[in-house]
Amino acid sequence: MSSSNVSDSLPATLVLTGIPGLEAFHIWISIPFCVMYLIALLGNVALILVIGTESALHAPMYLFLCLLSLTDLALSSTTVPKTLAILWLHAGQISFGECLAQMFCVHFIYAVESSVLLAMAFDRYVAMCNPLRYTTILNHTVIGQIVFAGIVRSVALVSPFIFLLKRLPYCGHHVMAHTYCEHMGIAKLACANITVNIVYGLTAALLAVGLDSILIAISYGFILQAVFRLPSRDARRKALSTCGSHLGVILVFYTPAFFSFLTHRFGHNRVPKHVHIFLANLYVLVPPVLNPIIYGAKTKEIRSRFVRLLRLGKGSVLILSRD
Template identity: 90%
Template sequence: MSSSNVSDSLPATLILTGIPGLEAFHTWISIPFCVMYLVALLGNVALIFIIGTESALHAPMYLFLCLLSLTDLALSSTTVPKTLSILWLQAGEISFDGCLAQMFCVHSIYALESSVLLAMAFDRYVAICNPLRYTVILNYTVIGRIGFAGIVRSVVVVSPFIFLLRRLPYCGHRIMAHTYCEHMGIARLACANITVNIVYGLTVALLAVGLDSILIAISYGFILRAVFCLPSKDARRKALSTCGSHLGVILVFYTPAFFSFLTHRFGHNRVPKHVHIFLANLYVLVPPVLNPIIYGARTKEIRNHLVKLLCLEKGSI
């Protein structure tokens, strides 16, 4: 098929329908979505502000946490405003190029967040297994390189999605049962074989997010072995408490995403669409909501600085 014919077959706009089968409940569903989004905005902005303004928190662990909050803000803000406009106003129309842009942002930010979680696992590994060289190994230059490498990797692995989707003919199909644009949702509108899209999507998931989760598990194997070799109970408790926050964030991030990914590819005809779309919304909403709560509640330094900030604001009123 010539490139001009493929270009002509691309729809000018797509229509996102929201959650199929639950249209009558869209307004009610939008309420918890909106509340969660506002909590995510408030929590992550507060974390970024506290870490940015307190020089005592400019350690590698907190800088990675700041980067995690930035990716959380970007991930939720890329999807939730459009989702709410669909649920409230039935404003589901989006340009095809705009849909591709949203898809690129969702997948690249998600891959970047996975890289940040891996970097945080490496940070905990160095802090517990090689504490004397912690500041030497994880200096500002290394942290910057890790962040840059994560951005480059996410852009490189996700960019082919755009070309894989633009090469497909759509034959006028433009109604997508979803609340935001993502790779397989767009690909399934095509009136052609999408095996290449499926295979590449699976490869990206396994080599990026899947590999990150394996490396995180290996890191924590070494971490736990080192923790239980510590002579002091207090030292073991402190180390486990710090790692517990990160493990909670990892579970919150990967569990709904892997379930959504697997059902989309292997249980597409078995799992009801509204269940899959709910899960897809959870993995862009739940981590941004819970991450600042988990770290704020379990990390003493952040908790103390937050209390100090609130007391200063109360005293100024």
């Protein structure tokens, strides 16, 4: 097929229908989605402000946590406003170019967040297994290189999705049962063989999320060995508490993503469509909501400085009101 014919077969617009089979409950579903999004915004902005304004929290662990909050904000803000517009206003129409842009952002940010979680696991590994060289190994230059490598890898893995989707003919198919655009959802609208899309999508996921999760598991194997060699019970308890926060974040991030990814490719006939779409929304909402809560509640340094920031803010308001 010539490039001009492929170009002509691309739909001008797509229509996102929301959660199929649950149209009557869209308004009710939108309420917890909206509340969760607001909590995610407030929690992650607060975490970024606390870490950014407190020089004592500019250690590698907290800088990676700040990056995690930034990716959480970007991931939820890329998808949830459009989702709420669909659920509230039935505003499901989106141009094909905007849909590709949203698709790219969703997969790119998700891959970057996976890289950040791997970096956080490496941070804990160095802190537990090589504490005397911690500041030497994880200096600001190394942190910058890690972040740059994660961004470059994500761009390299996700960019081909755009070309793989633009080469397909769509034959007038433009209605997608989803609340936001993602690679396989768009590919399934095509009236052509999408084996290449399926194979590359699987390969990209394995090279990003799959590889990261394996490396995280290996690093935590070494971390747990180091923890249980600590002579003090209090030291072991404190180390396990710190690692437990990170493991909780990892499980919250990877569990719904793997479920959604596997059902999209292998279990779409067994898992009801509305269950799959509902879970796809949860994996862009639940991690941004829970990450600040997990770290804010479990990390004493963040909790104490957040309380101090609130007191300073309250004191400033009182002074201004007196004036």
